[in-house]
Amino acid sequence: MLKGATLIAGPTASGKSARAVELARRNGGVIINTDSMQVYSVLRLLTARPGEVEMAEAPHRLFGHVHPSQPYSTGGWMRDVEALLLDPILEGRPAIFVGGTGLYFRGLVEGLSPMPTIPDEVREHWRGRLAEDGPEILHRILQERDPETAARLKPSDSQRIARALEVVEASGRPISSWQKERTVPLVDGESAEKIVLEPDRAALARRISDRFDAMLEQGAIEEVKALNALALDPALPAAKAIGVPEITAYLAGEISLEEAATRAKAASRQYAKRQMTWFRNQLGPDWMRVAA
Incomplete structure (x- = not known):
């Protein structure tokens, strides 16, 4: 578990990246992306990823490393962070997590519900059904296979409905049962400095x-x-x-x-x-x- 990290959360355009770079200049820290959109390549400007000047001022990790065609989840990000914690660049250097995705921050300090690996053919099947039939029909299917999750989701919530169907087909267990379990946190919340930016x-x-x-x-x-x-x-x-x-x-x-x-x-x-x-x-x- 990582100790002494800094977590900087805040809404879009609140100046999070600038604050992280300023801190990294002072303490020699490594900046780690904690934003679900800034993981994607291609969209550097529209996702407000740090530019070349900022990237040159401090080491940045997990920015723009996912192709837009790839599905990516909080679980995938947590696995990437877990792998990053073994990177020699963090030896003796503070970790600065910065971004606007609340679930990423929660996963860091509280752990995350484990999820099964979804075979490509299962994912492609349900994404195809979503495109062909629409979310409302898939929601009715989910009501039969995982009524607890279906009751929590709106019939228009296409991505979560498809995800729930993928999980139950791949694992034989509803996603609601997986969500009741927790993994070990990656960051020690007690020793971390946790900051939320609240702009006017x-x-x-x-x-x-x-x-x-x-x-x-x-x-x-x-x-x-x-x-x-x-x-x-x-x-x-x-x-x-x-x-x-x-x-x-x-x-x-x-x-x-x-x-x-x-x-x-x-x-x-x-x-x-x-x-x-x-x-x-x-x-x-x-x-x-x-x-x-």
Whole structure:
């Protein structure tokens, strides 16, 4: 178990990466991505991954290491972190976990429910059924095979429904039974410094707007073109990254670039609000609340 780590959580555009780099400069730490979207390659700008300047100032790990066509989960990220803890680069250097994905932080300090390995043919079967039949039909199937999980999921929650069906078919056990078990935490919560950034909402909205404008200027449209050239399953997380559907609609001639930017900024604000609500309700009093 890793001791003395620093955990920096916060909503999108709250300045997490800059704070992590500043800390790494002072203590020689290694920055570890704790954001479910920044794991993907191709989308450097739209997922706000650190740029070349930031990456050169401190070692960064688990950024952009997953191809957008690959399914990736909290369990996959935990396995990657577990492997990273054996990397010699962490010998004698503090670990700085930074990102906006609450479940990743919870998994680090509380452990995670173990999940079975899903064979490719099982995953492809249920993803194909999802695309062909839609989530509501799969939800009815899940009600028969795992009623406890089905009762907790909305019929429109396509990804979680498909995931639950994959698990029950691959393992013979409902996902609800797996979720009642816990793995060993990877980070010692007692010795960790745990920080949540809580920005002023009006200031955060301005930052979100300015940042998306900068993304467009720096090449976000070309990123979306490159992503769309991969012909991904639209249900994959990378295909639904904020900015991708909006710019895709612009490229298809369905909306103006101004409208695409307006929609993407609104989606980012809504996402930030959900993140802040989760951090407020799910991270306990041992997390230091810091105005960003």
